[in-house]
Amino acid sequence: MSTEQLRDFDMNGFQRDLIDWFRENQRVLPWRQSKDAYRVWVSEIMLQQTRVDTVIPYYLAFMREFPTPEALATATEDQILKAWEGLGYYSRVRNLQTAVREVVEEYGGKVPDTREEISTLKGVGPYTAGAILSIAYGKPEPAVDGNVMRVLSRILLIEEDIAKPATRKIFERILYDLISKEDPSSFNQGLMELGALICTPTSPGCLLCPVREQCRANHAGIQNTLPIKSKKKKPVLKQMAAVIIRNEDDDVLIEKRPETGLLARLWQFPNIETVSLANQVEELEGVLKEDFHIEGKVGKPVQTVEHVFSHLIWRISVYEVIVKGRPDVESETRKWVKKSDVEQFAFPVSHQKIIQQSL
DNA sequence: TATTCGTGGGT
């Protein structure tokens, strides 16, 4: 044991109390019914920056539709995006399929069990690698997520800024010493479970904590001031105009978003970012004329949808244009679909709202 | 390293 932060720390007592607590108090969750590496993998990808309660129904449906690496490897992109619709961070599922295909082709369908190999897979970063290795394969590898940094900041009284990328490595180094070598799975999951149920961001339940005796922050009475975390900047507001182009036969025009970037390859209603709210109608009509060769007045917005992302806000004024027949605007990324068929396509939540209210 | 990538729930 050479880690400075672990001097005079009761490692054995901490491991024992944490693991005993986890074995007794862990939640019953779908991905805990087996330690199959593929199932663990899917759950860990879904759980990135996403709450357990949100993930559960998606996980159950996803495993029913893609029960094996082979099933996911052979699915279409439209299928996997539809399965992910509403979960957010859609590159997760595209990366997951890319990685699963590599596992099928290069590893005979068996998820690799070394950090070196598993870390080469798309979408598998330091946390996910450690989670799969410890939970599925019982290896003593750290899995440092937000819970772990918060919990250990308090337990060991560490005042590094956990918002900084470099801080994660500090915890990883500590954990290579601190992690239980007998049950790395319960130890890692126990840290996260403790963070989720007891050692919460605000008002931690120290009176119920199984490791309060080992907690330096609790002894010092400063558990509410940890962890140290610098603040993020506010999201930028973007004024948008979207248009529902439809005809008298319930045909609707939709388009596919660009290959990369925000909401990549999801479907949407044609829309633009407008320079000014005052001239929004003119801007939209100009684009309809030049880009779609559709003449006509868009009138007043039929609804306004606001959607908040991590780093920006869309305030969307939704217009409607009725056309005759099906103007020939189709291409690789634009198509006419029956209103009743729209549900087959994967849309971002902001456009799901448009569908619900106006379609 | 800082930013880009969603969404919904909690306070």
Next chain:
DNA sequence: TACCCAAGAAT
């Protein structure tokens, strides 16, 4: 309301 937050990774 206006934040903050959640089992992060890619760029």
